Amino acid sequence: MTNEINYIDFEPKVAHKSFWKGNNYESTKVVMERVNEWVRKNYNSKIINVETLLVPVSGHNKKEHNAKRLNMQGGYVYMIEVVRVWYQ
Secondary structure (H helix, E strand, O other): OOOOOEEEEEOOOEEEOOOOOOOEEOOHHHHHHHHHHHHHHOOOOOEEEEEEEEEEOOHHHHHHOOOEEEEOOOOEEEEEEEEEEEEO
16 A cells, blocks of 8 residues: 555536637536545545645636636736545
């Protein structure tokens, strides 16, 4: 058995693309279904922790993600919410 600690991130995927209305993204419920499916398939892994994170997204691909715009006094930062699973 290895003692390495690893993680895998699950972020909302585009559920429906629309030129006029913008993209629709998976709900948190759907993301959690993917997380649970991964856990079921990797039952030999020891789950250490599950957390949600706000992760910065670079400007060139912010439209591809469900980015939240935060005003940071000197400009805007785009963040996405991901579910991170730490496992061993």
